[in-house]
Amino acid sequence: xxxxxxxxxxxxxxxxxxxxxxxxxxxxxxxxxxxxxxxxxxxxxxxxxxxxxxxxxxxxxxxxxxxxxxxxxxxxxxxxxxxxxxxxxxxxxxxxxxxxxxxxxxxxxxxxxxxxxxxxxxxxxxxxxxxxxxxxxxxxxxxxxxxxxxxxxxxxxxxxxxxxxxxxxxxxxxxxxxxxxxxxxxxxxxxxxxxxxxxxxxxxxxxxxxxxxxxxxxxxxxxxxxxxxxxxxxxxxxxxxxxxxxxxxxxxxxxxxxxxxxx
Amino acid sequence: xxxxxxxxxxxxxxxxxxxxxxxxxxxxxxxxxxxxxxxxxxxxxxxxxxxxxxxxxxxxxxxxxxxxxxxxxxxxxxxxxxxxxxxxxxxxxxxxxxxxxxxxxxxxxxxxxxxxxxxxxxxxxxxxxxxxxxxxxxxxxxxxxxxxxxxxxxxxxxxxxxxxxxxxxxxxxxxxxxxxxxxxxxxxxxxxxxxxxxxxxxxxxxxxxxxxxxxxxxxxxxxxxxxxxxxxxxxxxxxxxxxxxxxxxxxxxxxxxxxxxxx
Numbered sequence: 001x002x003x004x005x006x007x008x009x010x011x012x013x014x015x016x017x018x019x020x021x022x023x024x025x026x027x028x029x030x031x032x033x034x035x036x037x038x039x040x041x042x043x044x045x046x047x048x049x050x051x052x053x054x055x056x057x058x059x060x061x062x063x064x065x066x067x068x069x070x071x072x073x074x075x076x077x078x079x080x081x082x083x084x085x086x087x088x089x090x091x092x093x094x095x096x097x098x099x100x101x102x103x104x105x106x107x108x109x110x111x112x113x114x115x116x117x118x119x120x121x122x123x124x125x126x127x128x129x130x131x132x133x134x135x136x137x138x139x140x141x142x143x144x145x146x147x148x149x150x151x152x153x154x155x156x157x158x159x160x161x162x163x164x165x166x167x168x169x170x171x172x173x174x175x176x177x178x179x180x181x182x183x184x185x186x187x188x189x190x191x192x193x194x195x196x197x198x199x200x201x202x203x204x205x206x207x208x209x210x211x212x213x214x215x216x217x218x219x220x221x222x223x224x225x226x227x228x229x230x231x232x233x234x235x236x237x238x239x240x241x242x243x244x245x246x247x248x249x250x251x252x253x254x255x256x257x258x259x260x261x262x263x
Numbered sequence: 264x265x266x267x268x269x270x271x272x273x274x275x276x277x278x279x280x281x282x283x284x285x286x287x288x289x290x291x292x293x294x295x296x297x298x299x300x301x302x303x304x305x306x307x308x309x310x311x312x313x314x315x316x317x318x319x320x321x322x323x324x325x326x327x328x329x330x331x332x333x334x335x336x337x338x339x340x341x342x343x344x345x346x347x348x349x350x351x352x353x354x355x356x357x358x359x360x361x362x363x364x365x366x367x368x369x370x371x372x373x374x375x376x377x378x379x380x381x382x383x384x385x386x387x388x389x390x391x392x393x394x395x396x397x398x399x400x401x402x403x404x405x406x407x408x409x410x411x412x413x414x415x416x417x418x419x420x421x422x423x424x425x426x427x428x429x430x431x432x433x434x435x436x437x438x439x440x441x442x443x444x445x446x447x448x449x450x451x452x453x454x455x456x457x458x459x460x461x462x463x464x465x466x467x468x469x470x471x472x473x474x475x476x477x478x479x480x481x482x483x484x485x486x487x488x489x490x491x492x493x494x495x496x497x498x499x500x501x502x503x504x505x506x507x508x509x510x511x512x513x514x515x516x517x518x519x520x521x522x523x524x525x526x
Binding site: 110144147150151154176179186218251253254255256257258259260261 | 449
């Protein structure tokens with residue numbers, strides 16, 4: 001399977017233009033043979049938009065119909081972040097659409113980042129769903145979630161082969177892009193794709209440095225600071241070889257890990 | 264507190280010479296103002312020595328009296344690995360001695376690495392003890408333990424400020440040295456010191472690349488491939504500032520992490 005990752009500045013408070021950008025990037029990715037395109041957190045509205053705009057642009061999954069049409073038209077799977085209306089609340093969500101436009105996964109960010117997130121969103125998410133695409137089991141996390149080892153571990157324990165992470169990762173947290181992502185890939189023997197914004201956004205300075213990592217922790221592709229499209233091939237053969245060489249999941253000793261999940 | 268880290272080739276099957284080397288490196292570290300010196304896994308005997316030699320050189324904690332005398336004579340804390348005799352078994356252990364020579368911590372590797380470890384050692388360890396030195400709470404892990412997120416997390420949840428990791432880390436696992444260590448430091452907001460062997464050892468090619476990382480994931484010092492002494496300053500002020508800026512441990516959601524500790 002070939003993965004494409006788009007890093008770029010968000011189109012702030014302009015979902016209509018964001019759908020057009022999504023269509024353009026889906027075409028570009030498909031032209032390069034990609035089967036799946038991942039884009040940043042809150043791609044449809046921009047991230048740092050404040051609670052009023054987050055509420056204004058929040059949609060239910062039905063509001064993603066234009067993206068479903070794009071996926072189907074280009075025959076490419078799409079993963080991106082958006083503000084989700086959930087009853088009276090807004091969740092920071094990410095969706096995975098199949099190449100037929102169907103919704104495969106919807107994930108709600110479970111770890112909110114500081115006042116920035118908490119002013120806009122509720123942490124409605126306490127599920128870590130998994131879907132299958134081209135024989136790979138895929139899970140979603142969003143930004144701050146990946147800085148905690150436990151959510152990625154949960155996905156891996158549920159059998160995830162790939163973790164897709166739309167993000168809006170700003171200075172001074174460059175260590176996350178440089179080290180935490182390859183570490184998560186290595187320790188869980190999964191492919192990771194971490195799709196960030198670039199540029200500045202109302203006082204935030206995004207680090208860029210989006211990455212795609214392999215199940216042995218190798219950085220397969222890493223972006224610079226500006227807009228960029230990354231590509232990488234994921235194969236079952238490589239992932240199986242990594243897992244066969246190092247049986248991390250049989251060497252784990254969960255009976256020693258009780259305090260990790262104790263309240 | 265000033266930490267010193269010694270990376271070098273092990274002295275294979277020669278504990279007497281290893282104690283002499285320990286005395287020499289303790290003097291060097293002390294001359295640079297260090298309060299604590301960490302050395303590699305199985306420093307006293309060499310690592311890749313096979314089960315017969317591991318048994319032959321295994322000692323109880325009483326057998327570490329020469330190291331206690333060195334710590335006391337140089338007034339420096341020492342942490343290093345050794346084969347520990349535990350009843351009829353041998354554990355892959357690490358000790359932390361105070362600057363007065365007293366034993367502060369003894370840790371037994373809880374995650375054995377492949378047939379190499381299993382042929383020599385029993386995984387007797389299921390405790391993660393912590394001791395205090397210069398106001399820092401210190402825990403020990405050994406090599407493969409750090410590749411799992413859970414043991415370091417346990418130590419951090421018990422209040423560890425510093426995790427010392429004697430190691431014998433070989434090719435092709437360079438991602439661990441480059442990425443997993445800074446990630447563990449970052450996600451747990453702890454100082455880490457990862458002291459590796461250098462050179463070759465009966466078919467193993469050690470990666471070197473020992474490191475000292477800060478609680479924000481910054482690599483404070485990293486060795487090359489050969490013998491080297493690293494130094495870094497640890498301060499409460501910096502660690503407190505990192506923890507105040509990002510409340511990872513109040514943002515955790517342990518109620519979601521049950522599967523991580525499920526058998």
